[in-house]
Amino acid sequence: MTKVALSGAGGNVGRILRVELQKRGVDLRSAGGSKPLEPLHPGEDVMHGDLREPAVVDRLLDSVDVLVHMAGTSVERPLPEIIENNLRGLYEVYEGARRHGVRRVVFASSNHAFGMHATDSKLKLDAEFRPDGFYGLSKVWGEAMARMYWDKHGIEGVSLRIGTTMGRPPENFRQLSTWMGTDDLVQLVMRSIEAENVGYAAVWGVSANTRSYYDLDEGNTIGYRPVQNAEQWAGEILAQPNPLDAVAQRFQGGAFASMDYTPPERRPGRG
């Protein structure tokens, strides 16, 4: 049976996956960061620790076939923190994957690797990376890292370009485009674990939203077919004001894009 490790199991997405994957019979080891995870049932395979330490990574990946890597900083933060948690952390788990013969790494990438695309464009999987900050930039690096470990070391990689997933309905106008429901999230991760001969693949981690920023018609290598749609909540959401400022409304990354944004009149050569 495939042994799956889940890092970031105490985080917003990991917490959902920890429960849902076990419900579906996945043989799972769940890892938290600094805080121990309370076992959900007697004998649950849980651990915690700092993934920058090879000994912790060794515990995580011992006898593991597939790593679902959800750990790391998940919001915009100063670059030194992003480098430690997202770049160095990912490097350590990939080197651990080599040591332990892990077959596949499923990497939590993000829509923020594309956040400076305009909200009126629809992206295909080969769209240009346009990160909206240091967090998004770390996901560009992570996708390239997954590609490199497949090309160079034969570790399969799936980059999940996750939109907005939080275990509840969409809450604002932007999320009508970026939302992914829990059923779709679970299908996405199950396909990422079970699909055969993936090699390296990137997939949009969003539901089949009517207002999607992403072209889902081109399909994907792992056979993920979302069935949920944020439009179901459009009536309530459109009745509320859009909470985003004018800049955030122009770019797919929303508030991440407008954070520390240099307006045209303050750009070099325009003053």
Ligand code: 15L
């Ligand atoms: C992400 O990548 C973040 O981890 C999450 O905090 C949300 O901001 C989400 O994207 C989003 O864009 O809604």
